[in-house]
Amino acid sequence: MSPEPFDDGWMTREHARLMASGRAPVPWSECTAAALDEGSRARVAALWRARADAERCSVAIFATWAVDLVGAGAEAPFLALVTRAALDEVRHAELFDRLAEAYGAPAAPPSRDLPTMPDDERVPLRWQASREALELSVIGEGFSVALLYDLREHARDPAVRAALAVVLGDEAAHARVGWQWLAHVRADADAPALFAWLQALLPTAFARFEDAVFGADDGAPDDAADEALRAHGACPRARMRALYEALYDTLWRDGLGALGLHLTPRESH
Numbered sequence: 001m002s003p004e005p006f007d008d009g010w011m012t013r014e015h016a017r018l019m020a021s022g023r024a025p026v027p028w029s030e031c032t033a034a035a036l037d038e039g040s041r042a043r044v045a046a047l048w049r050a051r052a053d054a055e056r057c058s059v060a061i062f063a064t065w066a067v068d069l070v071g072a073g074a075e076a077p078f079l080a081l082v083t084r085a086a087l088d089e090v091r092h093a094e095l096f097d098r099l100a101e102a103y104g105a106p107a108a109p110p111s112r113d114l115p116t117m118p119d120d121e122r123v124p125l126r127w128q129a130s131r132e133a134l135e136l137s138v139i140g141e142g143f144s145v146a147l148l149y150d151l152r153e154h155a156r157d158p159a160v161r162a163a164l165a166v167v168l169g170d171e172a173a174h175a176r177v178g179w180q181w182l183a184h185v186r187a188d189a190d191a192p193a194l195f196a197w198l199q200a201l202l203p204t205a206f207a208r209f210e211d212a213v214f215g216a217d218d219g220a221p222d223d224a225a226d227e228a229l230r231a232h233g234a235c236p237r238a239r240m241r242a243l244y245e246a247l248y249d250t251l252w253r254d255g256l257g258a259l260g261l262h263l264t265p266r267e268s269h
């Protein structure tokens, strides 16, 4: 150990080690941003910056879930996976910030947005942690996996594809841990009451998610004319909606059904 363990060099090395953590490197020098006209490049840069900000927000989301899981008496494997997920989200924010800058976004200080997560002192922490498993892992990360897979399928830029592959691998684990937790608390003595409570809040959980994803302007292109930008990681809003609806009608309906939670048929838009 160096005599000054918190010197800049140590921080920089530790940070690099944690961010790489066995993941494939991204070929930044192969980025094809220069092939785009200025307007398109600015749109793609804004899109990656918005995604980086959302990933930074996910750091706080997983950190909050970790706190609630400690209060819920969660065993070490849950704490390990959820605290690792918070670290993974730091990696994602960094990758997407770097993509934003590769597409010409000016360097900017980190965004300070914090998530709004439901909190009710009257609800036991084990129940709150279960609601978080549903909302942020099963729904939020589940959608992320489907979206990132789709983004990667259509992306042609080598740096974009490599960054998406790293993030996709992490998000798949983030989605699984929520399902694991819900299966775990099915064995609790108060599981019938817990699952009745979760059943009652299912419509709100999905409505909150839809509002977060489709209710805000995150720079996602609106029309099929933007299809060309898919090579650089953009996704038309209609495609995102189609992915969401497909998950609702398959993974979430069947997976939650297996846990005894029943989704009402989706209202078509």
Ligand SMILES: [Fe+2]
Pocket (backbone or CB within 6 Å): 055, 058, 088, 089, 092, 167, 171
């Ligand atoms: Fe992420």
Ligand SMILES: [Fe+2]
Pocket (backbone or CB within 6 Å): 058, 085, 089, 141, 144, 170, 171, 174
């Ligand atoms: Fe995630």
